[in-house]
Amino acid sequence: MNEIKIFCPATIANLNCGFDVLGLCIDNIGDEMIFRKSPQKGIKITKITGADIPYETDKNVAGVAALAIIENLDLEYGFEIEIHKKIKAGSGIGSSAASAAGAVYGINELLGKPYTKKELVQFAMKGEAVASGSEHADNVAPCMLGGFTLVRGYNPLDIIQIESPSELYAVVLHPQIEIKTSDARAVLKPMIPLQSAITQWGNVGGLIAGLYTKDYELIGRSLRDVIVEPLRKGLIPNFDNVKNAALNTGALGAGISGAGPSIFALCKGETIARNVANAMQNAYLETKIPFDIHISKVNPQGVKTI
Amino acid sequence: MNEIKIFCPATIANLNCGFDVLGLCIDNIGDEMIFRKSPQKGIKITKITGADIPYETDKNVAGVAALAIIENLDLEYGFEIEIHKKIKAGSGIGSSAASAAGAVYGINELLGKPYTKKELVQFAMKGEAVASGSEHADNVAPCMLGGFTLVRGYNPLDIIQIESPSELYAVVLHPQIEIKTSDARAVLKPMIPLQSAITQWGNVGGLIAGLYTKDYELIGRSLRDVIVEPLRKGLIPNFDNVKNAALNTGALGAGISGAGPSIFALCKGETIARNVANAMQNAYLETKIPFDIHISKVNPQGVKTI
Numbered sequence: 001m002n003e004i005k006i007f008c009p010a011t012i013a014n015l016n017c018g019f020d021v022l023g024l025c026i027d028n029i030g031d032e033m034i035f036r037k038s039p040q041k042g043i044k045i046t047k048i049t050g051a052d053i054p055y056e057t058d059k060n061v062a063g064v065a066a067l068a069i070i071e072n073l074d075l076e077y078g079f080e081i082e083i084h085k086k087i088k089a090g091s092g093i094g095s096s097a098a099s100a101a102g103a104v105y106g107i108n109e110l111l112g113k114p115y116t117k118k119e120l121v122q123f124a125m126k127g128e129a130v131a132s133g134s135e136h137a138d139n140v141a142p143c144m145l146g147g148f149t150l151v152r153g154y155n156p157l158d159i160i161q162i163e164s165p166s167e168l169y170a171v172v173l174h175p176q177i178e179i180k181t182s183d184a185r186a187v188l189k190p191m192i193p194l195q196s197a198i199t200q201w202g203n204v205g206g207l208i209a210g211l212y213t214k215d216y217e218l219i220g221r222s223l224r225d226v227i228v229e230p231l232r233k234g235l236i237p238n239f240d241n242v243k244n245a246a247l248n249t250g251a252l253g254a255g256i257s258g259a260g261p262s263i264f265a266l267c268k269g270e271t272i273a274r275n276v277a278n279a280m281q282n283a284y285l286e287t288k289i290p291f292d293i294h295i296s297k298v299n300p301q302g303v304k305t306i
Numbered sequence: 307m308n309e310i311k312i313f314c315p316a317t318i319a320n321l322n323c324g325f326d327v328l329g330l331c332i333d334n335i336g337d338e339m340i341f342r343k344s345p346q347k348g349i350k351i352t353k354i355t356g357a358d359i360p361y362e363t364d365k366n367v368a369g370v371a372a373l374a375i376i377e378n379l380d381l382e383y384g385f386e387i388e389i390h391k392k393i394k395a396g397s398g399i400g401s402s403a404a405s406a407a408g409a410v411y412g413i414n415e416l417l418g419k420p421y422t423k424k425e426l427v428q429f430a431m432k433g434e435a436v437a438s439g440s441e442h443a444d445n446v447a448p449c450m451l452g453g454f455t456l457v458r459g460y461n462p463l464d465i466i467q468i469e470s471p472s473e474l475y476a477v478v479l480h481p482q483i484e485i486k487t488s489d490a491r492a493v494l495k496p497m498i499p500l501q502s503a504i505t506q507w508g509n510v511g512g513l514i515a516g517l518y519t520k521d522y523e524l525i526g527r528s529l530r531d532v533i534v535e536p537l538r539k540g541l542i543p544n545f546d547n548v549k550n551a552a553l554n555t556g557a558l559g560a561g562i563s564g565a566g567p568s569i570f571a572l573c574k575g576e577t578i579a580r581n582v583a584n585a586m587q588n589a590y591l592e593t594k595i596p597f598d599i600h601i602s603k604v605n606p607q608g609v610k611t612i
Contacts, residue, residue, distance in 0.1 A: 021508040152512035153505065158527060160515050194496055194533070197503040199459065202327040204507040205514050206458035209466050212518040221464060227500070 002037045004109050007306045008102030009146075009299050010087050011094035012170060012264045013138040016225035016255040017203035021151050023094075023142035026170050026296040031098045032306070033062070034082040035106035041078040043067055050085035061096045062103035065127025069104045069111075069120070079107055089131075090178045092262035097139030098303075100127030105144065105303045117144050117302065122157055132181055139258065146302030148211060165214035168298045169273035171251070173242060173280045174262040176290040179235050184259035187231045196226045216252055216268045223253025223266065236261045238287045245283035251276045270295070308343045310415050313612045314408030315452075315605050316393050317400035318476060318570045319444040322531035322561040323509035327457050329400075329448035332476050333605035337404045338612070339368070340388040341412035347384040349373055356391035367402045368409035371433025375410045375417075375426070385413055395437075396484045398568035403445030404609075406433030411450065411609045423450050423608065428463055438487055445564065452608030454517060471520035474604045475579035477557070479548060479586045480568040482596040485541050490565035493537045502532050522558055522574045529559025529572060542567045544593045551589035557582045576601070 009030035015022040031050075038044065043057045043066040057063030062083055070079075081103065087095040104123040108115050115123075121144050125135040141149040141159045148162040206222030209215070233239040233256065242263050246254040250272045251265035265280065267273040273295050284291050315336035321328040337356075344350065349363045349372040363369035368389055376385075387409065393401040410429040414421050421429075427450055431441040447455040447465045454468040512528030515521070539545040539562065552560040552571035556578045560571035571586065573579040579601050590597050 018507065018511065020504045021511060150508065150511045150515060152508045152524075152528060158512070160512055160524065162511075162515055163518075188500065190500055191497040192500050192503055194494065194498050197498055197506065197533075198326045200503065201324065201507040201510040202456065202458045204511045205324065205327060205456045205468075206464070206466055208511050208514040209456060209468055209518070212469075212515070218458075218466065222458060227503075 001110055003035065004106055005032060005034045005306050006102055006106050006303060007032055008098035008303050009143055010172070011097055011139045011142045012172065013094065013258040014228070014256070015207065016223045016229065016253060017200050017207055018150070019225070019228050020136065020138055022204070022207070023138045023149050024170065025142040025146045025299040025302050026172065026294070027299040028296040029087060029093070029294050031086050031102060032084040033102045033106055035110055036080045037110055038078045038080045041075065043070070043078060044080050045083065046080045047082040048085070051089060053085070053089070059130070061127040061130045062099040064130045065100040065103040065124050066107050068123040068126035069107050069115070079110065081106070088174070090180070091174050092179070092256070092258035092260045093172055093174065094139035094143055094258065096128055096131030097124070097143045100124040101140050101143040101303050103127060109305060118159060120144055121159060142302065144302050146300045147298060150208070162208060162211050164211045164298055165216065167269050169267045169270055170296050170298065171246070171265045171267060171273050171277045171280060172257055172262050172294045172296070173284060174292045174294070175236065175284065175287070177237070177261050179259060179261050181259055184232060184235065187235070188228065189231065192227055199226050219266065220252030223255065225255055229255055232256055232260055236263065237289060238284060239263060241283045242280050245279040246276050249276045249279040307416055309341065310412055311338060311340045311612050312408055312412050312609060313338055314404035314609050315449055316478070317403055317445045317448045318478065319400065319564040320534070320562070321513065322529045322535065322559060323506050323513055324456070325531070325534050326442065326444055328454065328510070328513070329444045330454050330476065331448040331452045331605040331608050332478065332600070332602040334602040335392060335399070335600050337392050337408060338390040339408045339412055341416055342386045343416055344384045344386045347381065349376070349384060350386050351389065352386045353388040354391070357395060359391070359395070365436070367433040367436045368405040370436045371406040371409040371430050372413050374429040374432035375413050375421070385416065387412070394480070396486070397480050398485070398562070398564035398566045399478055399480065400445035400449055400564065402437030403430070403434055403449045406430040407446050407449040407609050409433060415611060424465060426450055427465060448608065450608050452606045453604060456514070468514060468517050470517045470604055471522065473575050475573045475576055476602050476604065477552070477571045477573060477579050477583045477586060478563055478568050478600045478602070479590060480598045480600070481542065481590065481593070482598070483543070483567050485565060485567050487565055490538060490541065493541070494534065495537070498533055505532050525572065526558030529561065531561055535561055538562055538566055542569065543595060544590055545569060547589045548586050551585040552582045555582045555585040
């Protein structure tokens with residue numbers, strides 16, 4: 001195989017209670033990338049559409065991730081990459097993770113799959129670090145593996161794929177404003193009350209249990225965030241109204257996707273998801289801020305060849 | 307039915323990562339209680355063995371729990387309770403929870419089971435508060451329901467029963483020293499680093515996932531406590547040596563049971579559990595402090611009629 005085209009899905013990190021550890025892969029929205037073997041060694045980015053990002057390999061998320069996977073290989077050839085961004089940078093639904101996961105997946109396929117998808121995550125994290133300043137896997141892992149993922153820890157990297165019930169849908173409303181990752185990080189407090197942490201890890205336990213037992217009510221009760229959402233929601237115009245609109249229309253839970261500004265809701269079934277999307281949309285119209293809205297089943301597969 | 311005899315098992319709360327939310331029911335060690343309907347209204351404690359605790363109903367954990375369940379009932383009769391304590395007070399394996407859960411279970415049986423076991427937890431918490439100063443369910447819930455339980459939250463009380471794999475054994479070493487709950491609470495810090503909390507809830511997620519998927523390795527990797535154990539272990543002589551002895555002999559994980567001083571280990575299979583118990587015992591002998599040691603399968607049933 002000398003050429004491959006892939007789909008790199010968007011992801012929702014944190015999922016309220018699971019700040020920095022939980023993530024979810026969605027469908028319907030994602031980047032496309034094309035990879036070609038090339039006689040010229042190394043990684044060359046030959047085309048970018050949909051985003052104003054650098055062509056220099058060592059400044060580009062996909063480029064750095066691609067370099068990481070071939071770094072220790074003695075190859076007689078190299079790779080060309082085309083990046084067709086559909087996920088906007090800074091949207092909070094894993095734009096850089098899609099580029100990073102896509103890059104290592106694509107190269108790995110053309111190399112003849114020396115690595116499992118799980119093993120690829122560590123390389124993708126190198127690319128993710130270009131965008132976020134630190135190597136983290138809460139978007140990269142679900143983008144790569146699909147479904148719900150838990151990053152249990154980093155020393156060593158320990159990623160757990162969590163089963164999820166089949167009728168789970170996500171709605172994502174993406175307001176077209178930029179929240180800098182540095183701003184989203186700056187509002188966090190380095191110390192938190194033990195009592196809040198206990199509430200949060202009770203909910204993490206409840207969410208994981210709800211996913212395994214297909215208990216939608218429990219999933220909903222557990223989708224709470226008493227630590228980060230109260231600090232970050234002020235960065236997102238009309239957040240409370242949109243969240244309440246989602247909950248009042250039957251969403252199991254709703255919150256900030258990643259570092260925002262996207263707002264997500266999880267729902268049981270497509271009909272409720274459509275109603276919830278309408279309600280969230282109506283609640284956002286009054287801000288006059290342009291937005292996208294997406295409805296998606298949980299994507300069980302993650303990044304894939306198309 | 308006018309008389310009933312029951313077994314009220316010991317429990318391990320917290321389980322390292324799940325401070326204040328997780329608990330586990332064990333077997334082989336527990337109190338016995340006898341309940342009789344009596345023409346005299348109210349609750350009367352008629353016999354206590356194995357502990358120096360008050361006979362006055364409103365000062366006794368079992369008494370207060372029993373009063374809570376009959377409080378709103380218009381009964382023409384009352385109950386006599388015999389309490390035969392085998393679980394030492396202040397051992398860290400749910401002595402007061404056994405009395406509280408046992409009391410409400412026994413009364414409920416003689417009343418004709420108006421409440422489910424899950425509903426009984428709220429009454430038992432009233433008794434638990436007599437011993438600990440606050441209504442909490444992290445021992446009461448597993449004592450009542452058996453197996454692993456998660457107290458997701460208290461407003462309203464939300465208890466989740468977590469499936470667990472069949473080969474899981476617990477070892478508990480109980481040093482015969484007293485740690486006052488107030489001392490165990492006093493070493494805790496009201497504020498904790500966000501990074502530690504993230505580590506902890508990653509482990510809670512991993513532990514719950516490991517239990518559902520019967521992944522013993524994952525259970526072991528998740529049995530970590532970066533928040534409470536470092537603060538409390540100084541109250542327990544030789545804690546690190548005992549814990550390391552358990553881990554080096556094949557325990558999946560080990561830590562402080564409840565508020566201590568008991569030290570627990572979880573193991574896959576009885577053979578490993580016996581080896582671990584020997585190693586923990588040997589590591590404790592040098593302290594010259596007397597101790598009990600218990601090996602038990604996870605008890606899936608909780609409090610029961612015998």
